[in-house]
Amino acid sequence: MGENETIRTIKNRRAIRDYDTSKEVPDDLVYKVIEAGGFAPSAENQQPWRIIVVKDKKLQEFIGQKAVDRTIELFGRATPREELERRLSYIESKASRERTIDILISGARFEYIKGKPETNGAPVLLVLAVDQTHVGNSQATLRGTGGVYGWSSPRHAVIAGSMMMQNMALAASALGLGSCVSSVQLDHFDDVGEISEKINIPYPHWVPILCLTLGYALNERTLGPPRQGPEEITFVNKWGKPFKGGKE
Numbered sequence: 001m002g003e004n005e006t007i008r009t010i011k012n013r014r015a016i017r018d019y020d021t022s023k024e025v026p027d028d029l030v031y032k033v034i035e036a037g038g039f040a041p042s043a044e045n046q047q048p049w050r051i052i053v054v055k056d057k058k059l060q061e062f063i064g065q066k067a068v069d070r071t072i073e074l075f076g077r078a079t080p081r082e083e084l085e086r087r088l089s090y091i092e093s094k095a096s097r098e099r100t101i102d103i104l105i106s107g108a109r110f111e112y113i114k115g116k117p118e119t120n121g122a123p124v125l126l127v128l129a130v131d132q133t134h135v136g137n138s139q140a141t142l143r144g145t146g147g148v149y150g151w152s153s154p155r156h157a158v159i160a161g162s163m164m165m166q167n168m169a170l171a172a173s174a175l176g177l178g179s180c181v182s183s184v185q186l187d188h189f190d191d192v193g194e195i196s197e198k199i200n201i202p203y204p205h206w207v208p209i210l211c212l213t214l215g216y217a218l219n220e221r222t223l224g225p226p227r228q229g230p231e232e233i234t235f236v237n238k239w240g241k242p243f244k245g246g247k248e
């Protein structure tokens, strides 16, 4: 039996970091991607999200440079080379693996966020911000406290925002667009503040948590990092006994 189309879309989506910049992404496609994003679930259907569609090259450059700087810090300085070798061991060709490591430690791998045609950058950059004062109606009096009963509502906004992001990445894939979720430029508090200021996000009430680049893929990308199977990540009833999915 052939695989269901939705599951095929889910499994075939890849992070795309090289874009064909000769092809514009029409606004109506961007609209469809965001519309699909908005169909994600959210706690009490509060929809605690906003998207900023960034096409201005100077703004893309600013945000992309943050990603490059942090990548140099993270992969170039803080992560030992053996660890990068281990993570990328799924790339069989030694030369391609070395090339991938080189562009990681130099930050070049994240140049695509800047959207420059000469480096096959993404034509469109979406910035997703979530409402950090997002609370359910039942907790109206606990606004901003995190909840005296231990509820952590800002966390719900991040969870819902992440689900929205995944919807957008899948919708992009279904519409023939390449995309890549990225957060490295938003990992550091200073960057979150500076990026918010640059694009008028009312931070810290609203907080940018993730970006999504959009564009047409330069090359079809089928090989991705391997995934663990359900039997490796699932237990039955209690942590410990593996779930075999009827394969025992």
Ligand SMILES: Cc1cc2nc3c(=O)[nH]c(=O)nc-3n(C[C@H](O)[C@H](O)[C@H](O)COP(=O)(O)O)c2cc1C
Pocket: 013, 014, 015, 016, 017, 110, 180, 181, 182, 183, 184, 185, 224, 225
């Ligand atoms: C929360 C999150 C943060 C990520 N941050 C970055 C990032 O900063 N830069 C980037 O190029 N890719 C980023 N990615 C993409 C992952 O590297 C990619 O999805 C993962 O390696 C699996 O590859 P695949 O999407 O092709 O299957 C991020 C993905 C997620 C979900």
